[in-house]
Amino acid sequence: MTAPAAAPASAASAPSSPGPRALWRRARGPVALVLALTALAVVVSIGTERPPEGVLEPEGPNPEGARALVAIAEDRGADVTVARDAATAADALTGDAVLVVALPHRLTRAELDRLAEAPGDRLLVRPTGPALEALAPGVRMTGRVDDGALDPRCDLPEAAAAGTAATGGELYTGPDGTTACYPADGGAALVRVPVGGGATATVLGTRDPLTNTGLAAPGNAALALNLVGTGDVVWLLPDVPAEGGRATIWELLPAGLRAAPAPLAAALLLLAFWQGRRLGPLVTERLPVVVRAAETTEGRAALYAARRARDRAAAALREGFSARVRPALGLGPDAPPDTVAAAVADRTGADPARVRALLSGPPDGPDPATADDAGLVRLADDLDRLDGLLR
Amino acid sequence: MAVTGRAVLAAFALVPVVVVVGAAGPWPVAALIAALVVLIAVDLALAPSARAVAFERSGDTSIRLGETATVELVVANPARRVLRARVRDAWPPSAGARPRVRDLRVPPGERRRIGTELTPQRRGDHVAAGVTVRSTGPLGLAARQCTHTVPWAVRALPPFHSRRHLPGKLSRLRELDGRHSALVRGQGSEFDSLREYVPGDDVRSIDWRATARRENVVVRTWRPERDRRILIVLDTGRTSAGRVGDVPRLDHAMDAALLLAALAAKAGDRVDLLAYDRRVRAQVRGHGRGSRVPAFVQAMAPLEAELVESDPAGLVAAILGERGGRTRRLVVLLTDLDPAALEEGLLPVLPALTSRHLLLVAAVGDPRVAEMAAGRGTARAVYAAAAAERTLAGRRRVTAELRRHGVEVVDAGPEHIAPALADAYIALKAQGRL
Numbered sequence: 026m027t028a029p030a031a032a033p034a035s036a037a038s039a040p041s042s043p044g045p046r047a048l049w050r051r052a053r054g055p056v057a058l059v060l061a062l063t064a065l066a067v068v069v070s071i072g073t074e075r076p077p078e079g080v081l082e083p084e085g086p087n088p089e090g091a092r093a094l095v096a097i098a099e100d101r102g103a104d105v106t107v108a109r110d111a112a113t114a115a116d117a118l119t120g121d122a123v124l125v126v127a128l129p130h131r132l133t134r135a136e137l138d139r140l141a142e143a144p145g146d147r148l149l150v151r152p153t154g155p156a157l158e159a160l161a162p163g164v165r166m167t168g169r170v171d172d173g174a175l176d177p178r179c180d181l182p183e184a185a186a187a188g189t190a191a192t193g194g195e196l197y198t199g200p201d202g203t204t205a206c207y208p209a210d211g212g213a214a215l216v217r218v219p220v221g222g223g224a225t226a227t228v229l230g231t232r233d234p235l236t237n238t239g240l241a242a243p244g245n246a247a248l249a250l251n252l253v254g255t256g257d258v259v260w261l262l263p264d265v266p267a268e269g270g271r272a273t274i275w276e277l278l279p280a281g282l283r284a285a286p287a288p289l290a291a292a293l294l295l296l297a298f299w300q301g302r303r304l305g306p307l308v309t310e311r312l313p314v315v316v317r318a319a320e321t322t323e324g325r326a327a328l329y330a331a332r333r334a335r336d337r338a339a340a341a342l343r344e345g346f347s348a349r350v351r352p353a354l355g356l357g358p359d360a361p362p363d364t365v366a367a368a369v370a371d372r373t374g375a376d377p378a379r380v381r382a383l384l385s386g387p388p389d390g391p392d393p394a395t396a397d398d399a400g401l402v403r404l405a406d407d408l409d410r411l412d413g414l415l416r
Numbered sequence: 417m418a419v420t421g422r423a424v425l426a427a428f429a430l431v432p433v434v435v436v437v438g439a440a441g442p443w444p445v446a447a448l449i450a451a452l453v454v455l456i457a458v459d460l461a462l463a464p465s466a467r468a469v470a471f472e473r474s475g476d477t478s479i480r481l482g483e484t485a486t487v488e489l490v491v492a493n494p495a496r497r498v499l500r501a502r503v504r505d506a507w508p509p510s511a512g513a514r515p516r517v518r519d520l521r522v523p524p525g526e527r528r529r530i531g532t533e534l535t536p537q538r539r540g541d542h543v544a545a546g547v548t549v550r551s552t553g554p555l556g557l558a559a560r561q562c563t564h565t566v567p568w569a570v571r572a573l574p575p576f577h578s579r580r581h582l583p584g585k586l587s588r589l590r591e592l593d594g595r596h597s598a599l600v601r602g603q604g605s606e607f608d609s610l611r612e613y614v615p616g617d618d619v620r621s622i623d624w625r626a627t628a629r630r631e632n633v634v635v636r637t638w639r640p641e642r643d644r645r646i647l648i649v650l651d652t653g654r655t656s657a658g659r660v661g662d663v664p665r666l667d668h669a670m671d672a673a674l675l676l677a678a679l680a681a682k683a684g685d686r687v688d689l690l691a692y693d694r695r696v697r698a699q700v701r702g703h704g705r706g707s708r709v710p711a712f713v714q715a716m717a718p719l720e721a722e723l724v725e726s727d728p729a730g731l732v733a734a735i736l737g738e739r740g741g742r743t744r745r746l747v748v749l750l751t752d753l754d755p756a757a758l759e760e761g762l763l764p765v766l767p768a769l770t771s772r773h774l775l776l777v778a779a780v781g782d783p784r785v786a787e788m789a790a791g792r793g794t795a796r797a798v799y800a801a802a803a804a805e806r807t808l809a810g811r812r813r814v815t816a817e818l819r820r821h822g823v824e825v826v827d828a829g830p831e832h833i834a835p836a837l838a839d840a841y842i843a844l845k846a847q848g849r850l
Binding site: 038039040041042044279280281282283284285287288289291292295296298299302304305306308309310312313314315316317318319320321322323325326328329330334337338339341342344345348358398399401402405406409 | 418419420421423424427428430431434435436437438439441442445448449452467470471472473502504506507508509510517538545546547548550561562563564565566657658659660664665720721723752780782784785788789792793794795796798799800801802803804805806807808809812816
């Protein structure tokens with residue numbers, strides 16, 4: 026192979042960065058893909074809006090929701106208005122509407138007072154003390170029963186028509202004139218008291234008959250529908266009360282400082298762009314492998330040291346010595362160790378037995394060179410000394 | 417595009433201004449930010465196009481490793497506005513390009529010449545990566561940027577450090593040749609010419625037949641063989657990748673090969689080159705007389721050791737299969753005396769090669785191993801010495817095995833491999849064994 030020309034002749038320069046058109050060509054695929062995915066996500070999400078969920082939520086299909094009850098009531102001709110706060114509920118209440126207070130514990134005292142002034146019948150579901158006080162005066166909670174199913178044992182038409190229902194829960198006692206149904210030890214699970222203006226307040230000690238799951242139990246549906254009625258219904262499910270009316274730190278800052286983040290963000294973006302923009306692409310290079318020629322030897326040395334392979338180390342040192350001195354002694358490469366030892370002893374005048382022990386270990390008993398590391402170091406030094414005598 | 421530090425500074429300077437002005441409402445703030453954006457946009461629009469800049473290169477294309485090459489770049493500004501640009505002439509890191517970046521001002525329609533100095537740290541071809549221009553606008557706020565391909569390559573050739581040995585070896589060669597004033601019968605075995613007898617000449621070299629035809633006594637003169645063929649084989653397999661000192665074995669081998677090639681060319685022999693691991697990686701065939709060293713240097717420059725096990729059977733087949741591969745040659749194999757690689761790879765296929773050719777194996781020994789073998793004093797040093805003795809014993813065993821097959825072996829450290837190989841060649845020539 027003849028070597029190729031070392032360098033091309035001066036060729037014309039050509040821009041290699043993509044131009045605006047090339048950038049657009051390169052970007053339009055991904056951009057189109059992102060747009061298509063966004064459109065798809067929007068299309069898919071339409072119509073799959075999650076219904077609200079919550080306890081006695083009139084639109085909630087969850088087990089504790091009340092969507093089934095509300096739907097059946099509407100089928101039967103009821104007009105259900107959902108109110109999320111006391112003010113809306115009070116505004117919606119006219120003379121013949123039934124107010125269902127689903128979660129009375131979320132109402133503040135002021136809101137309870139506002140509701141107490143509103144006309145119409147009320148259904149309180151497991152009310153708190155303040156709610157009882159405001160909306161069903163005279164009724165007190167006097168006990169609990171855990172057993173689910175109770176018998177009505179009263180002449181309240183709604184309860185009597187429903188028969189046995191799972192009304193076990195809090196029990197109430199009312200003042201004179203109270204109709205008490207589903208009695209148990211310590212009170213009744215359903216009480217109705219007049220609250221003036223011809224209106225009544227009905228207190229139910231449990232939410233179960235109204236929920237989606239509870240509705241299926243015998244008697245519950247009849248009782249719940251009877252209680253809600255077929256007229257106008259205002260279903261009050263108060264939102265969790267939010268604290269308000271306080272200024273945040275941000276609102277207390279001067280207007281100038283509040284305007285500062287925009288230019289600061291812009292400046293930081295510019296800073297990032299300034300520092301991040303590279304002057305031309307990175308240059309790659311195929312690097313040669315870097316491996317030391319003596320690496321295997323060093324690895325073997327480390328293995329010897331790690332395993333304390335004194336026998337192998339000593340053998341290697343002795344063989345190396347023999348190979349070094351053989352030519353000087355006029356011996357061939359195949360000369361056995363004993364011949365080498367004899368020749369070395371002959372040349373140096375040393376004790377032949379000692380030299381033989383040094384070169385091939387003592388004929389009987391353990392080899393001092395392989396007994397410990399110090400012995401190995403001594404062997405190396407002894408061989409060196411012998412080598413020096415031969416020179 | 418790109419923004420400059422000045423634009424960033426202006427943006428940060430805007431922040432305290434906004435804090436003061438912000439009390440007056442959001443509009444002044446928006447106006448200030450918009451003003452900065454407009455300024456940057458205007459500056460960008462006014463900056464001369466970086467794409468339109470034209471380049472041209474000239475300069476060195478090949479140097480010896482260790483020398484410095486200068487590559488010039490002509491920057492032409494075809495625009496009608498002054499080009500204020502930062503130019504980066506990019507090269508691979510090991511090319512050692514200086515300076516990396518420079519600022520340039522080119523008036524409209526003019527050209528400027530800039531030079532880049534390359535001091536490659538590695539042998540081989542160094543290919544220019546591209547020229548990036550960042551053209552700044554008149555306000556110094558924004559810049560347009562474009563990278564241009566401006567092809568160029570600089571080949572870093574093997575340094576041939578061993579050429580300092582060449583004069584000494586050449587004079588030894590001339591001694592053989594008889595051209596040196598020496599009153600000995602010319603060494604060698606090839607008949608050269610007839611000349612008149614001079615007292616002192618060896619009487620055995622008198623050519624009686626020629627003497628009979630003339631009045632004077634005529635002697636034959638002899639000279640070392642000429643026009644012998646030598647094939648230098650570089651093993652580029654894994655054993656050549658190991659570094660002796662800080663240089664791969666392959667580079668030491670190249671150095672020795674170059675000295676041998678230069679010497680053999682002077683001696684009138686024909687030298688070929690083959691680089692092989694599992695396939696032919698470079699090949700130079702000598703044609704007639706003349707030094708092939710420049711061709712060798714060019715062929716060796718891009719060679720790198722590959723991390724593969726060499727294939728000696730394929731190598732032998734490649735040598736024997738070459739055109740004229742059946743005529744006797746001196747095959748100089750530069751490899752490592754690695755017992756595992758040679759005993760399993762080369763030794764079984766050796767007879768095929770040695771039956772026809774004379775093989776000389778040259779290997780670079782590692783001084784680090786010798787240094788380890790001399791370690792004493794601590795247990796760790798003695799273990800290292802033992803390991804080094806194992807390595808040396810392996811080399812001795814392989815050397816003995818090769819010699820038994822009639823192979824010449826040269827094993828020397830990196831400093832001495834080139835002269836040792838040259839000496840071995842001269843000795844073979846003196847013995848007439850080529």
